[in-house]
Amino acid sequence: MIELRGLTKQFGDFKAVDDLSLKINTGEFFGLLGPNGAGKTTIISMISTVLLPSSGEVFIDGHKLDRKASEQKRKLCVITQEYSMRQDMTMDEVMQYQGKLYYLPAKVIREKSDELLEFTGLKEFRKRTVRHLSGGMKRKLMICRALLVEPEILLLDEPTAGMDALSRRQMWNLLRQVNNQNMTIILTTHYMEEAQTLCDRVALLNRGRLQKLNTPAELIREQGAFAVDEVSEEGMSTYYFNDKEEAFQFLKNTDKQAFFRATTLEDVFIEGAGRRLE
């Protein structure tokens, strides 16, 4: 279990994360959602110890996490938003370096690398340096690198950013598979569909503070399970209903162009974090 206790990060006058307390269960697929600048990446960076909190603490299975905590860090792996790899290393070298940093035997590194690079379709490019890979290939390589060490906790900071639709779906399947093997996953994403599909629970953040915390289904229910988009000259307004009949009644009564649909996590996000930004 991961526990964040009063986690705060301040950069000068700017508070990127403000007194965040959360518990993430073992094997849970947990989403951190929020607009740009909500503090998602800062939280991931603090959990991965790249940044140290201004105050507050992170615990993994009851043990405090800091840069000295090798035992706790062994359980963690992160896929950062940026391509955090030596640009002049080949794919093979990137995998070897990662394996060595996690004390894996050479044979395991070789076999597991083969398997992962094959699975992601990168095997034929294994001698190519990172500098000469496309954005999507780099992203896949980062995933291979993370999965090589079979972490108990995987931190994903916008892992599908820049991926095409097909690659994204493949990635979702892969993440589901590893999550089914009891791997705890913390995901930050801008794609609400991704969070809704994958996450057991999501935390909605805004300006470093926790706004909402629940399952996607429950957040949608709180918003109203059914939505009607009404289009007028001023723009589009969305109305939410928990009762389908009520939504249909609204649709009948309106003299403007209107569409009925199911509410999504994106609606929750827009109505919550989005409106606060305006």
Add this chain to the structure above:
Amino acid sequence: MGVLTVLWEKWVEFRRDFYKITVAAIISPVMYLIIFGLGIQTTSHGVPYLNFLIPGVVAMATMTGSFSAVAQSMSVQRLYEKALDQVMISPTPLWQFILGQVLGGSLRGMYAAGLILLLTCPIQTGLSYNGLSFLIMFLNGMVFSTIAVVLSFLAKSYSDAPRYTSYIIMPMSFLCNTFFSTDQMPAGFRQVISLLPLSQSCDMIRKIAHGEHPGFFGFMVLGLYLAVFGLMAILFIYKKKNL
């Protein structure tokens, strides 16, 4: 174990950039030897100037080789590639990462010094080197690798690494007992320059090369620099909030 991983990473870098590293390591020292040693032929302290110059250039090569091997690479990894994050997150103890960088950097300095020694071998100078000379070269390399680690943590952009070279390495190259003895400097300034690590390394390697005992003071000075900057590097990597 973590130290070996970093040394492996340094080896990968060395193997890939072998020609670039080799040319960069010898080009400046060779130019200095040609211009000051062979071009402007003179004597110093009653011996050919080249005999004074070679030990200084060897010490300087360990400094520049070690510093550049760590400063540039670490700054780029930390600020541009973000590859340092991979190490920070891993279970490899961070002190081992620092030690690996320092040893790897020092070995690169030794490689640069070794090349200069090989190139100057055919010149009949009568200078001699022994195990202690190589220990001093290695120690000097460790000091400058450690300084490079600290400066790479302080760098705010990757263009800072070349600036550090201009502010620290270049002045030391010329002032610290390499091309002329610090004895000729004005009092006050002389004492300060004499306490810099390169001055001590040059002095000790030169003494051994001329068959004298290097003394212990130089080792103490190098040890002190190594301890202070090593401690700073460890503190930065464990305690710096925004690495």
